[in-house]
Amino acid sequence: MSRDDEGAPGPNRSEPQESGESQDPSLVHRIRRLVTTQPYGVLATHGGGQAYGSLVAFAFTEDLREAFFATPVATRKYQLLSQNDRIALVVDNRPEHADRMMDVEAITVTGRAREVPHGPDRVRGADRLVARHPQLRSFVAAESCALFRIEVVRFLHVTRFQEVRQWLPGDS
Amino acid sequence: MAAGGQLIVPLGEAGDAPEDLVGGKARGLGRLLAAGYQVPGGFCIATGAYERFIREAGLGDAIQLELGRKSFTEMRWEEIWDAALRIRLAFLRSPIPPELADPIRQAHAHLPSGPVAVRSSAPGEDGIRGTFAGLHESVTDVRDGRSLLNAVRVVWASLWSDAALLYRRELGLDVDRSRMAVIVQEFVEKPVSGVAFGRDPRSPEEDRQILEAVPGLCEDMVSGAVDPDRWTLERSSGKVLHWRPGQRGQGDPEPLLVPEDVASLHETVLSVETLLGYPPDIEWTGRGAELTLLQARPVTSPAKRDDERRWYLSLRPGSGRLSDLAERVAYELIPALEAEGKGFAADELRAMDDPELAEAILVRHEAHDRWKRIYREEFIPFAHGVRRFGQYYNDAVRPTDPYEFVRLLENQPMFASLRNDALAHLAEHVRREPSLAGWLERPEVVEGITRRDSWKMVAAELPGIPGGEAFRHAFEEFLDEHMNLTYQDEPLDDRPDLILNIVRQLATDGGEGLPPTRGGYAEGSGDDVQSREERFLTAVGPERREEALEVLQIGRLSWRLRDDDNILMGRLRNQLQHAVALAAQRLEGAGRLPSGGRVKSSAAETLAEALRNPDGGPVRLEEPGKMAVSGGSRGSAEMSEHREDPGITPRQLVGQPAARGLVTGKVRVIRSTEDFQAFRKDEILVCDAIQPTMTHLVPLASAIVERRGGMLIHGAIIARELGVPCVNGLPNVTDLLQDGELVTVDGHLGVVTVGPPEFDLERKGER
Numbered sequence: 056m057s058r059d060d061e062g063a064p065g066p067n068r069s070e071p072q073e074s075g076e077s078q079d080p081s082l083v084h085r086i087r088r089l090v091t092t093q094p095y096g097v098l099a100t101h102g103g104g105q106a107y108g109s110l111v112a113f114a115f116t117e118d119l120r121e122a123f124f125a126t127p128v129a130t131r132k133y134q135l136l137s138q139n140d141r142i143a144l145v146v147d148n149r150p151e152h153a154d155r156m157m158d159v160e161a162i163t164v165t166g167r168a169r170e171v172p173h174g175p176d177r178v179r180g181a182d183r184l185v186a187r188h189p190q191l192r193s194f195v196a197a198e199s200c201a202l203f204r205i206e207v208v209r210f211l212h213v214t215r216f217q218e219v220r221q222w223l224p225g226d227s
Numbered sequence: 228m229a230a231g232g233q234l235i236v237p238l239g240e241a242g243d244a245p246e247d248l249v250g251g252k253a254r255g256l257g258r259l260l261a262a263g264y265q266v267p268g269g270f271c272i273a274t275g276a277y278e279r280f281i282r283e284a285g286l287g288d289a290i291q292l293e294l295g296r297k298s299f300t301e302m303r304w305e306e307i308w309d310a311a312l313r314i315r316l317a318f319l320r321s322p323i324p325p326e327l328a329d330p331i332r333q334a335h336a337h338l339p340s341g342p343v344a345v346r347s348s349a350p351g352e353d354g355i356r357g358t359f360a361g362l363h364e365s366v367t368d369v370r371d372g373r374s375l376l377n378a379v380r381v382v383w384a385s386l387w388s389d390a391a392l393l394y395r396r397e398l399g400l401d402v403d404r405s406r407m408a409v410i411v412q413e414f415v416e417k418p419v420s421g422v423a424f425g426r427d428p429r430s431p432e433e434d435r436q437i438l439e440a441v442p443g444l445c446e447d448m449v450s451g452a453v454d455p456d457r458w459t460l461e462r463s464s465g466k467v468l469h470w471r472p473g474q475r476g477q478g479d480p481e482p483l484l485v486p487e488d489v490a491s492l493h494e495t496v497l498s499v500e501t502l503l504g505y506p507p508d509i510e511w512t513g514r515g516a517e518l519t520l521l522q523a524r525p526v527t528s529p530a531k532r533d534d535e536r537r538w539y540l541s542l543r544p545g546s547g548r549l550s551d552l553a554e555r556v557a558y559e560l561i562p563a564l565e566a567e568g569k570g571f572a573a574d575e576l577r578a579m580d581d582p583e584l585a586e587a588i589l590v591r592h593e594a595h596d597r598w599k600r601i602y603r604e605e606f607i608p609f610a611h612g613v614r615r616f617g618q619y620y621n622d623a624v625r626p627t628d629p630y631e632f633v634r635l636l637e638n639q640p641m642f643a644s645l646r647n648d649a650l651a652h653l654a655e656h657v658r659r660e661p662s663l664a665g666w667l668e669r670p671e672v673v674e675g676i677t678r679r680d681s682w683k684m685v686a687a688e689l690p691g692i693p694g695g696e697a698f699r700h701a702f703e704e705f706l707d708e709h710m711n712l713t714y715q716d717e718p719l720d721d722r723p724d725l726i727l728n729i730v731r732q733l734a735t736d737g738g739e740g741l742p743p744t745r746g747g748y749a750e751g752s753g754d755d756v757q758s759r760e761e762r763f764l765t766a767v768g769p770e771r772r773e774e775a776l777e778v779l780q781i782g783r784l785s786w787r788l789r790d791d792d793n794i795l796m797g798r799l800r801n802q803l804q805h806a807v808a809l810a811a812q813r814l815e816g817a818g819r820l821p822s823g824g825r826v827k828s829s830a831a832e833t834l835a836e837a838l839r840n841p842d843g844g845p846v847r848l849e850e851p852g853k854m855a856v857s858g859g860s861r862g863s864a865e866m867s868e869h870r871e872d873p874g875i876t877p878r879q880l881v882g883q884p885a886a887r888g889l890v891t892g893k894v895r896v897i898r899s900t901e902d903f904q905a906f907r908k909d910e911i912l913v914c915d916a917i918q919p920t921m922t923h924l925v926p927l928a929s930a931i932v933e934r935r936g937g938m939l940i941h942g943a944i945i946a947r948e949l950g951v952p953c954v955n956g957l958p959n960v961t962d963l964l965q966d967g968e969l970v971t972v973d974g975h976l977g978v979v980t981v982g983p984p985e986f987d988l989e990r991k992g993e994r
Contacts, residue, residue, distance in 0.1 A: 082875050141989060155402075156288065157295025165989050208988050211878060215295055217978055219879030223988070226874030 082220055083119075086210050089146055089162055090115045090122075094188065096146035098124065098168075102135040113144065113205075114187035120224045122164070122205040123171075123184045125195045133201055140167040144205065157215050166208040170201050177202050234327065235334045236271040238412065248273045250348030250408035255503065255523045262502050264495075265519045269412030270334045271348065276327050277383050277407045284321035290314055290387060290402050296881065301958045304393070304539040305937035308614060309883065311389040316621045316629045318384035323376050331379065332372050335411065342368045342414040345378035346522070347385055349407045351399065362390040362398070363407070367446060368414055375411065381622065382409045389543075393536045415521070417513035419483050420445035421455060423496045424526050425506030426462065431526065436460040438492055440483040441473065445510045445521060453547070456483045465493040488514045499523055543615075544608050546778075552609040553781045556788055560601060564795045567594055571802035572711065576809050584810055585838035591803040592831040598799055606792045612785025613939055619778045623766040630938055633947065635759055635779060636786040642794040643922045643945055646709040650726075650923060653701055654733035660694035667731050679706075682723040702726070712797035713804045714920040716827050717900055720801065725903045732908040732927055790941065793919040803828050810834040820846045877964075877981050880957045883936050884977035885943035888952030890930040891971040894964045897921065911972060913964050917942030925949055930972035932979055934960045946974075954979050 080088075090113075098111045109132045111124040122144070126133050136142070147161035171177045180202050181195045194200060210222045233248070241249045242257030249257070253271040260266045281287050293310040302310075323331075335343070347363035364385035366378035385391065386407040391398060399405070421440035427433055439455035441448040448455050454473040461468055467489060472480035484492070492511070495518065499507045503523060510521040544552065571591055579587060613636065620632035657664050666672060666689070676682045686702075689695035702723070710719040710726065719725065760779070767775040807828050814820040814837055826834070830848045837846040895902065895910040903924060906912070912928035914921070916935035922945050925931065929951070933942050936956020946953035952974030957963075964970065964981065971980040 154287075155291055155295075157291050165986070167989070213879075215297065215881060216292070217879060217881045217976075218297075219877070219980075221876050221878045223874040 082212055082222055085160065085214075086162055086212055086222060087119060089148060089160055090119070093146050093148060096144045096164075098132060099143040099145070100132050100135040100139070101141075102138045107131060107135055111144075112184070112188045112191060113146075114184045116183070118224065119210075120207050122207065123180045123202060124168075124205070125181075125184060125191065125200050125202050127197075127199050128201050129199065136168055136170070136203065140169055142166065142168045142205065159214075159216075161213045163211040163213075164205065164207055164209075165211075166206050168203045168205045171204050176204075180204055232275060234273055234276045235330050236273055237334075238266070238269045238271060238410070241271050244271075244273075246350050247406075248275070248408065250274070250350050252346065252348035252522055252524065253408055253410050254348075256410065256412075256520075258502060259499065259520055259523060264499070265517075267344070267413040267415045267519060267521070269338060269343065269410060272331060272379060272409040272411065274350065274406035274408045276331075277386075277409075279327060280321070280323060280380075280383065283324050284318075286314075286317055286321060287402050289317045294392075294402070296883075297956070297958065299395070303936055303956075304389070304542075305940060306883065306956055307392045308389040309936075309938050311387055311392060312614075312617060312621065313629045314387045315381070315384040315618070316625065318380045319377065319622065319625050320627075321380070323380065328376060331376065331411075335372060335375055338411075338413060342370050343375065344410075344412050344414040345369055345375065345382055346410045346412070347382050347407060348410050349386060349398075349405070362388060362394060364388065365446065367444070377622075379409050379411075383407050390540050393539060412521075415512055415519050416444060417517060417519070418442065419514055420510075420512035420521075421448065421483075423492050423507075423509045423511060425496050425500045425508070426526050427459070428508070428526050431506070434462045435468070436462045436465075436493060436496060438484070438489060442475075442483060445512060447547075456480075458484070458489055460489070460493055462497075465490055484514065491515065491518060495520075542608050543611050546615075549609070549612055549615065549781055550777070552605060553612065553784050556605060556609045556792075557784050560605060561788060561792060561795065564598060564601075564792070564799065567598075568711075568795055568798040568802060571799070574802075576806055581813065581838040581841065584806065584813070585835040588803070588806045588810060588831050588835040588838075591799075591806055592828075592835075595799055595803050595828070598796060602792065602796060606789070609785055610789045612781040613789070616778050616782025616785075617939075619775070620763060623775070624763055625766075632782075633939075635756065635763065636783055637948060638756075639783065639787045641787055641790045641948075642709075643790055643919060644948060646923060647926055647949070649705050649709055650729065650733065650926065653698070653705060653726075653730045656694060656698045656701060657730060657734035660692075660698075662692050663694050663698055664734055666692055666695070667727065667734070672727065676724050676727060677722075679721045679723060702730075710923075711801050712794065712920040713801040713828075714900055714903075714918070716804060716825050718801050718804050718808070719900075719920060722900060722903075725900060726923070728904055728906070729923060729927060786944075790919065790944065793941065797920050800828065803831065807831050807834060810838055813838070814846055817841075819844065820848075879981070880954075880960065880963065880979040882932075882954045882956040882960075882977045882979065883938060883943075884974055885933075885938055885940075885955045886931070886946035886951060886953035886974050888930065888950070888974040889971070890952050890974075891969065892929045894932075894966055894968045894970055896961050896964060896966055897924070898961065911970055913960060914942075915961055916940070917945060925951060930974065931955075932957060932960055932964070932970070932972060934958065 095110055095112055098109050100107050100109070109126075109130075111126070113122050113124045115122040142165070144164040145161060146164070147159060149159055152158040171180050184202070185192045185195055195202065207224055210224070211219055212222065213219050236244050236249050236253070238253065238257055239260050240257060241253040242261045244254065244257070246254055249271045256266055293314055296310075344365065344367045346365040349363060362385075364382050366381055369375050369378045386405055387400075391400060419440055419442055421438065422445065423439070424437040427435040427437050436459075438458040438460065439448065441453045441455045443453070447453040454475055456473045457471045458467055459469040460466065467486075470482060472482070495511075496507060496509060499509060499520070505525045507523040508526045509523045511518060512521060513519045571594075574587060576584060576587060616636070617630070617632045620626075620635070621629060624631070626632075657667060671685055676685050686699050689699040705726065706720045706723060710722075712719050763779070764772055764775055807826055807830065811820060811826040811834060814834065815822040819837060826848065833846065833848060837843055890911070892909055892911045894913050895906050897903065897906070897912060897914040903921065906924055906927060908927045909929040910927070911930045911932060912924060913932045914934070916933055917925065917931060919941060922941075925945050926949060931942055931946050931951055931953040933953070933955035934957060935942070937943060940955070943953055943955060952972050954972055954974055954977050956977075957979065960979075969982055973980070
């Protein structure tokens with residue numbers, strides 16, 4: 056006999072399944088949903104042995120391999136990024152689930168953030184960022200504002216408080 | 228009229244109160260009281276009190292944490308039970324704030340002195356669309372204020388009982404919205420009690436009423452402890468169509484109710500139906516002028532028979548049934564199962580001619596089927612003895628650790644621990660004799676031994692080696708005594724190579740040997756079993772000491788036997804498999820069966836038939852020689868995604884912390900006996916479920932990771948006994964993890980972290 060029935064039946068023996076229970080959407084779908092519904096994330100930078108965090112408005116490309124944000128050149132984060140382009144960006148949906156911790160989702164994006172020099176690339180990137188955040192049009196256009204492109208290396212997705220999966224957009 | 232913020236509603240006023248506030252049951256009782264029926268007096272603790280308690284104790288977060296751990300569809304019944312146990316303990320450990328406790332005490336003080344009953348009354352619970360009787364808890368015979376507050380917490384917590392969680396969809400259970408009112412009533416105990424159905428729940432369209440009666444308390448009938456007398460009446464006329472005496476072991480049965488009682492109940496049911504507007508399901512006690520109604524709710528049809536959840540709920544036998552089961556399982560069934568297995572093992576199958584072998588197969592096959600049935604009907608329900616003790620212990624002691632009760636059950640002589648001790652002795656043999664260790668490493672031993680016959684040939688050299696003869700003897704005894712089990716239709720006593728692999732590794736591990744067979748779950752406290760037991764009995768109190776001792780005793784028996792019964796079942800199956808394998812061998816020799824591959828024991832009858840008909844020609848098996856590899860994977864959305872997209876990998880998996888400890892090591896996924904062979908000391912054993920037939924691997928493992936979840940399942944028990952960290956209840960884990968992968972198993976938090984925290988990808992192209 057199957058040893059699976061020790062104590063009580065296992066799922067091999069038709070566990071109660073409810074057809075109505077929503078299926079978990081795919082990981083990529085979840086990541087896409089998060090970065091399209093959440094406008095802001097915390098950008099982590101570091102320099103001189105010191106970690107630093109800043110809230111930024113971002114916009115991702117459709118394939119989720121790149122994201123854009125803007126910062127004035129006089130900022131601490133600009134300084135740090137000029138020294139070291141390795142960053143992390145944390146995006147989460149806390150405001151939607153303030154009292155339901157298990158429903159909170161977060162991603163940590165790792166990669167490199169490089170300033171986009173003036174030219175057609177910058178125009179395209181700035182258009183993308185402004186399309187997502189129309190209120191930032193003049194901010195992004197300002198001469199003292201730098202546009203950065205994040206080249207995404209990986210997404211670490213956290214849900215149910217501790218469940219973590221990794222997605223490498225470059226591998227798919 | 229009760230107002231929204233009111234915490235206490237007198238039962239006499241509950242009939243007019245909104246259901247949101249007092250629940251359906253209190254409302255029904257209130258209406259009966261107001262209409263002049265005899266109903267025990269009392270009061271209702273309104274839903275607002277539950278809400279305040281939950282809010283102030285922060286219990287909403289605790290419930291969410293329990294229920295959000297993983298997708299509910301992935302949760303096994305045992306995991307649901309575990310979640311309910313932890314929620315109940317969290318409720319019991321949270322104090323009721325004075326602004327709630329004081330009014331409850333005051334209302335209690337206004338009742339006539341004497342014991343009270345505390346019952347659930349959840350809004351929606353008794354709604355006309357569905358009654359799920361027995362999902363929530365009732366506490367009877369509550370005698371003082373302190374017990375009353377405990378009972379109220381138990382009833383509140385039962386909003387999240389295992390049964391309620393199973394039916395959460397029908398109940399619309401939701402942390403933010405679900406609430407529970409509580410009824411506190413005088414506890415009425417009359418010589419006869421029962422239920423009465425306004426219509427036959429099994430066929431409500433027919434002109435029938437059903438009455439049931441038991442001596443004593445109604446609870447005894449509802450819990451199934453006492454079989455009731457049953458009357459079937461014609462609904463329209465009250466005429467008795469049929470009477471069936473309850474099976475209560477008495478001599479010549481006399482009906483518990485006289486015709487006047489039956490007639491008065493019939494009338495009462497009809498008048499209650501007119502009052503409430505639906506055919507009621509009434510609980511009553513006392514007869515004639517003493518007839519008292521305990522509750523009235525709509526009759527509902529019994530759940531569909533194919534609803535597996537009903538079976539899960541039947542796995543919680545009441546105390547009377549558990550005592551009977553304990554007696555029968557321990558003193559009749561287990562000895563009989565052991566004797567039958569031994570009897571089969573003594574048969575000389577090879578000496579039998581074909582018809583004799585056919586007969587032997589059929590006898591074994593029948594025995595195996597019979598024991599499978601007994602296993603399902605009696606062994607599995609008896610396993611509830613452990614769970615019942617756990618809840619009983621937690622209710623009394625209210626420990627910080629919900630599984631502290633396990634310490635009172637552990638360290639009993641189980642087959643699995645005897646086997647591990649024997650394995651340790653074999654390793655010790657080898658460790659003492661370097662020449663024996665050398666022999667074990669020789670190529671003809673490592674490569675040449677596969678089955679029992681090749682072992683016999685190679686082991687013929689052993690008498691010439693110091694300690695060799697003693698080792699040979701002990702090893703063969705080990706195979707016969709401890710490995711007479713079958714894993715995936717393969718008799719393990721015919722795989723000496725698997726055990727040699729383990730002995731070799733245990734013997735060369737630098738002398739530290741096996742971990743001691745000792746509870747790994749118990750943390751810190753050096754108190755012995757005796758003082759723990761005393762602490763438990765003190766918490767229960769002198770009045771219930773006898774009851775507590777019985778619950779503990781049954782818990783211990785249940786703990787020990789739930790492992791032993793598996794091993795004994797394995798032995799029986801092993802004997803069937805040996806006979807089937809021999810039959811297949813003979814039929815192959817006769818050219819009637821294609822050779823190669825293992826034949827499943829499910830082919831027993833076909834093979835026996837073939838042996839009986841020597842001229843029967845080729846034998847056709849449904850799946851000749853094909854062995855299903857168990858993996859337990861069920862391809863969830865995440866899993867299929869994982870396979871499709873190589874870019875997605877798990878980084879941290881969350882399960883149950885089944886045995887404490889923190890270990891990093893390499894994964895070895897066990898899917899077949901070949902993986903047994905490949906297993907190396909200190910690897911992390913990853914499998915669908917640790918089965919009693921593979922526990923011999925556990926001493927080699929540095930940690931265990933299982934798909935199957937539960938704090939009290941076999942793997943968790945063995946892991947704790949051996950002090951090996953264990954995380955279980957991880958969906959699809961045998962597919963998500965791969966051999967050789969580095970993982971960290973955190974048995975404290977129930978988390979498995981995959982891979983080191985590296986940034987190699989981010990650094991690519993640098994330096």
